[in-house]
Amino acid sequence: MKITVIGSGYVGLVTGTCLAEMGNHVLCLDVDPAKIELLQQGGIPIYEPGLDEMVRRNAAAGRLSFTTDVAESVAFGEIQFIAVGTPPDEDGSADLQYVLAAARNIARHMDGYRVVVDKSTVPVGTADKVKAAMQEVLAERGAALPFSVVSNPEFLKEGAAIEDFMKPDRIIVGAEDEQAIATMRRLYAPFQRNHERILCMDVRSAELTKYAANAMLATRISFMNELANLAETLGADIEWVRKGIGADPRIGYHFLYPGAGYGGSCFPKDVKALAATGREHGHAMRVLNAVEAANDAQKLRLVDKVVARFGEDLSGRRFALWGLAFKPNTDDMREAPSRVIVDELTRRGAAVVAFDPVATDEARRVMGSNPRLAFAADMDSALLGADALLIVTEWKAFRAPDFERIRTSLKQPLIFDGRNLYDPAWLRGEGFEYLAIGR
Numbered sequence: 001m002k003i004t005v006i007g008s009g010y011v012g013l014v015t016g017t018c019l020a021e022m023g024n025h026v027l028c029l030d031v032d033p034a035k036i037e038l039l040q041q042g043g044i045p046i047y048e049p050g051l052d053e054m055v056r057r058n059a060a061a062g063r064l065s066f067t068t069d070v071a072e073s074v075a076f077g078e079i080q081f082i083a084v085g086t087p088p089d090e091d092g093s094a095d096l097q098y099v100l101a102a103a104r105n106i107a108r109h110m111d112g113y114r115v116v117v118d119k120s121t122v123p124v125g126t127a128d129k130v131k132a133a134m135q136e137v138l139a140e141r142g143a144a145l146p147f148s149v150v151s152n153p154e155f156l157k158e159g160a161a162i163e164d165f166m167k168p169d170r171i172i173v174g175a176e177d178e179q180a181i182a183t184m185r186r187l188y189a190p191f192q193r194n195h196e197r198i199l200c201m202d203v204r205s206a207e208l209t210k211y212a213a214n215a216m217l218a219t220r221i222s223f224m225n226e227l228a229n230l231a232e233t234l235g236a237d238i239e240w241v242r243k244g245i246g247a248d249p250r251i252g253y254h255f256l257y258p259g260a261g262y263g264g265s266c267f268p269k270d271v272k273a274l275a276a277t278g279r280e281h282g283h284a285m286r287v288l289n290a291v292e293a294a295n296d297a298q299k300l301r302l303v304d305k306v307v308a309r310f311g312e313d314l315s316g317r318r319f320a321l322w323g324l325a326f327k328p329n330t331d332d333m334r335e336a337p338s339r340v341i342v343d344e345l346t347r348r349g350a351a352v353v354a355f356d357p358v359a360t361d362e363a364r365r366v367m368g369s370n371p372r373l374a375f376a377a378d379m380d381s382a383l384l385g386a387d388a389l390l391i392v393t394e395w396k397a398f399r400a401p402d403f404e405r406i407r408t409s410l411k412q413p414l415i416f417d418g419r420n421l422y423d424p425a426w427l428r429g430e431g432f433e434y435l436a437i438g439r
């Protein structure tokens, strides 16, 4: 099939590349000329394991190409995916300007039937707005051309995006007409060989399903973080509690890890957007509001521990920080807990020397103006002469470090662990002071 993907960010690029991998012909559009130029030259604008090789393979095979030319992109695909950003507006609701601009562009240039598929995360009612925006432009053109609007939200996780896209737990298709449903079934047939994954439903339910999934996962995390903080006060170990409740299949082990708060481009913005939708329709989303407040506080949890240990004024102190990305296997710094932690430590006068296996360049771009923050080239050099080590992201390389080197490099053997990577009894037995989350 011939497919256009509008927006070549995390979701657009992964969607386009995986669909090309299945033999389709895909044209990816973006408004950012630098991004498109890089992709055309075989480069890749993001770090996502396995994606660079897959992009190059499909581009070389002539199945995947990139453009900034809107007319060309609209002419190309019978299916037009919209995968542009939906950032939070001032009141927390999703800003739809990029989605609607993409929809208008399709209407401006289309010359026949198109299936417009919304992959961006958008509030309930957006498909109606997309339809109305397109109809308005078509009316201006005096062109009575047919089109369908489909909701097909994406559930991939950064760092595991290819695996998630290729083997989805489910494929949500919100559509109201048979022609569009048939096209979507044909598109996703290669992903259905093992078992049926498509759930066809009405458009509004599909749009809400995406927010419901992210909000539920964020709720689990905030719940576990609050429980962890309580466990700590009570002298219990949250890691035992986590295993104890995860064993119940009604609860399960996934997404039950307490930590330094959830970050990333989606949980924070989607929790806000769903709460805003509730407000707009007269439903106070009390649970969600608490989820967000708990997360804001959790991002400062490690700093609270540092302050309890060293006092309010941290001038003259230096801290080593391992892990800047909002989670492992990505260079994405959007809403990363590390940003809040570095800001607060340095605001209190401390210096921070940070190391991340892949996110350093991106971190330099977003936090580089902070004069008290420096970036280390490796794990070990971040430690030298620091008052303590803070662990913020659970990269694999941090799981079994050289503890002797940590001991001899730091001023004192002191670790603040925001991801509960180590065995407290063993570390304390080795003479470390070990302050983790909920234990």
Ligand SMILES: NC(=O)C1=CN([C@@H]2O[C@H](COP(=O)(O)OP(=O)(O)OC[C@H]3O[C@@H](n4cnc5c(N)ncnc54)[C@H](O)[C@@H]3O)[C@@H](O)[C@H]2O)C=CC1
Binding pocket: 006, 007, 008, 009, 010, 011, 012, 029, 030, 031, 032, 035, 083, 084, 085, 086, 098, 101, 102, 119, 120, 121, 122, 154, 155, 156, 157, 158, 265, 266
């Ligand atoms: N990042 C993730 O892991 C996931 C994101 N989503 C959702 O997918 C959507 C996209 O997210 P990301 O890919 O992370 O965003 P992103 O910011 O990485 O990429 C969006 C791209 O769209 C481009 N763009 C904006 N307006 C355009 C237009 N009119 N025409 C062509 N290109 C345009 C931007 O230049 C940018 O490259 C959001 O709604 C997000 O909530 C859904 C699932 C996972």
Ligand SMILES: O=C(O)[C@H]1O[C@H](OP(=O)(O)OP(=O)(O)OC[C@H]2O[C@@H](n3ccc(=O)[nH]c3=O)[C@H](O)[C@@H]2O)[C@H](O)[C@@H](O)[C@@H]1O
Binding pocket: 121, 154, 155, 156, 157, 158, 159, 214, 217, 221, 254, 255, 256, 257, 258, 259, 260, 261, 262, 263, 264, 265, 266, 267, 326, 327
């Ligand atoms: O809509 C989206 O964009 C995506 O948002 C999340 O994916 P992502 O943000 O890439 O990463 P996650 O693995 O979900 O992690 C999000 C945050 O939660 C934190 N987290 C996750 C799991 C956990 O048990 N504890 C925890 O604190 C992570 O450290 C990270 O900061 C969802 O998992 C995806 O299904 C969804 O498609």
